[in-house]
Amino acid sequence: MGINASYFDITNDKANINELSTQLARLASKMLDKIQILCQETHLPFNKQFRLELRPASFHNPDPRLINLWELRLNLDPIVWFDYYWQKTDERINFLNQARIYVDKYRHFVKYEHLPEPKFEPLASERHCSYQATCDKEGGKYAHALHSTLICLENGSMLRDDGLQKCGQFFVNSTIAMQWPVKSSK
Amino acid sequence: MLNSHFTNDSNNDYGLNFNWQSSSFVFTSKRETVRDLVMYATPPWHITNRKMARLPLFWSTVLYTCRFLYSELRLQTNRDNIEWPVNAIALNFGKWETGGSYSTHAIDCHAHAHLLLTREFIHECNETFFRPLQGRQNAPPDYLNQNAEILERERLLSYELRTHQQTIKELKTQVDDIQINMKKMMTILETISSKQ
Numbered sequence: 001m002g003i004n005a006s007y008f009d010i011t012n013d014k015a016n017i018n019e020l021s022t023q024l025a026r027l028a029s030k031m032l033d034k035i036q037i038l039c040q041e042t043h044l045p046f047n048k049q050f051r052l053e054l055r056p057a058s059f060h061n062p063d064p065r066l067i068n069l070w071e072l073r074l075n076l077d078p079i080v081w082f083d084y085y086w087q088k089t090d091e092r093i094n095f096l097n098q099a100r101i102y103v104d105k106y107r108h109f110v111k112y113e114h115l116p117e118p119k120f121e122p123l124a125s126e127r128h129c130s131y132q133a134t135c136d137k138e139g140g141k142y143a144h145a146l147h148s149t150l151i152c153l154e155n156g157s158m159l160r161d162d163g164l165q166k167c168g169q170f171f172v173n174s175t176i177a178m179q180w181p182v183k184s185s186k
Numbered sequence: 187m188l189n190s191h192f193t194n195d196s197n198n199d200y201g202l203n204f205n206w207q208s209s210s211f212v213f214t215s216k217r218e219t220v221r222d223l224v225m226y227a228t229p230p231w232h233i234t235n236r237k238m239a240r241l242p243l244f245w246s247t248v249l250y251t252c253r254f255l256y257s258e259l260r261l262q263t264n265r266d267n268i269e270w271p272v273n274a275i276a277l278n279f280g281k282w283e284t285g286g287s288y289s290t291h292a293i294d295c296h297a298h299a300h301l302l303l304t305r306e307f308i309h310e311c312n313e314t315f316f317r318p319l320q321g322r323q324n325a326p327p328d329y330l331n332q333n334a335e336i337l338e339r340e341r342l343l344s345y346e347l348r349t350h351q352q353t354i355k356e357l358k359t360q361v362d363d364i365q366i367n368m369k370k371m372m373t374i375l376e377t378i379s380s381k382q
Binding site for chain 1: 191192198202203206207208209210211212213214215216217219223226228229230232236239240241242243244245246247248249250251252253256270273274275276277278279280281282283295296305308309311312313316317318319320321322323324325328329330331333334335336337338340341342345346349
């Protein structure tokens, strides 16, 4: 595997952020499209759960030329991945060995951390409202628990019919670290 | 203007209620005490991860945020030899996206990206420096481990076992054959020896 355009020099302060972001958006779009194509072609639920991760390439690849370069990875559901190749492959024993190598490698790939007590206590979450069922504060049932005023009341798509059709994502002041308008740099 | 470059972008779907003048991203800590800064589209802007991940605007905000955190950390520590404060940026989709939220049955939840921070950064957080993150030093969930475990439990172990059974079956047949042949040989030997 050589150095190619799929690596991103994001920590370099001379790098052009507009260019990098356009490339990242393009690659992410390709990956999302790939998921749909996989679903259509294989009739396996590749789209039910997956993850996009932008990380230093060195996390997976020790090649010294990749130091400081980042890469975007598409992480698939391991079960679907397995089912796909199991159907496809003629060499099942070989494939099982590969899967075994994968499992053994990633079981303890990220080392467990033993951490000392933190210098500061994490902030406790805010008190919930005691009248959740009947409370008529702004935001109503969507934000009842914490009386949040920053709530998304757009129509969300839900699987269950419990009367909560709104998106309902709400934000609590004590957890907000910062807020950035899309138009300014800070 | 940070993102003026993209204001002419008409190829992408920005979701609902997006406005170049008034929309923003909001960054919060998680309920769990993990070193994860979560970036959301601020309501009333509503967008899904599947759409947000396609926006250059999203990625440029991510990159500017990383740089901002880096320069803030440098000021805070007064050192130049600091680590890049972000270990990874992650977007979950489908069940992996809604798994940690209140409404685990949401099909498309409010877009959010995880900025996984370094221990060094969290260590500097205090009453005045990113207070919502102070003390939230625990490692984020180890998905690699979880995936390995699920794969092993749900598929690999039983398939390996089946393969072993198959091998044992084959061995058994071979051993049976050998035994039959042995018996034949013994009978032949016995006839030969009795003739002598």
